[in-house]
Amino acid sequence: MSSPVAHPTLTVLVFSHRPEVREAVVMAIGRRPAPDLGRVRFVEAGGIAEVLAAVDAGGVDLAILDGEAQPTGGMGLSRQLKNEIDDCPPIIVTLRRRDDRWLATWSQADAVLVHPLDPLTAAETVADVLRRSAALDTAIRG
Numbered sequence: 738m739s740s741p742v743a744h745p746t747l748t749v750l751v752f753s754h755r756p757e758v759r760e761a762v763v764m765a766i767g768r769r770p771a772p773d774l775g776r777v778r779f780v781e782a783g784g785i786a787e788v789l790a791a792v793d794a795g796g797v798d799l800a801i802l803d804g805e806a807q808p809t810g811g812m813g814l815s816r817q818l819k820n821e822i823d824d825c826p827p828i829i830v831t832l833r834r835r836d837d838r839w840l841a842t843w844s845q846a847d848a849v850l851v852h853p854l855d856p857l858t859a860a861e862t863v864a865d866v867l868r869r870s871a872a873l874d875t876a877i878r879g
Contacts, residue, residue: 744775747867750791750826752782752811753803759783762801762831765854771864785809792818797826799867801850804832804841812844819845827870829862 749766751759759781768776780797782788791797800818802811815828830846831854832838841849848866850859 744773747775747777747798748780748796749777749863750780750782750788750797750800752788752800752806752814753831754783754806755803756781756783758803758805758831761852761854762803762850762859765850765856765859766801766863767856767860770860770867774864774867777863785814788814788818792822792826795824798870799827799829799863801829801831801863802846804830804837804844812840812846815841815844815846827866829866 751762753759753762763779763781766777770777780791782791788800788802792800800815802814804811806814811830815830818825818828827847828845829848829850830841830844831850831852832841833852835851838849838851847869848862850862
């Protein structure tokens, strides 16, 4: 009998100035977005300084940024991180309007989620982005 494969815990940073938005993201994704991935440890950030400090410190596997955050939205923050951080983690931006997806392209986000968050779509999107990131890391190292 083979033993189960141990998966590392993944760190997901969730940014919004509104605690209820952060909670909705965490609840939609859950602690295990896919069976082939490790458990998720969420780190919540209510301000830009917290996001910058967490990403600069390293160890963030994925950042999920609220595109509607105030005073600085997640789309502008995504673009800043992608342009300023050498080893920037993948980023998902959450939006209120599906029609704003084009802005997420400008922000250089790796994916988009639209509120209200559907748990199946949210978990699948997070899992896909994490898998692509892991595959890219393996290709770069290997």
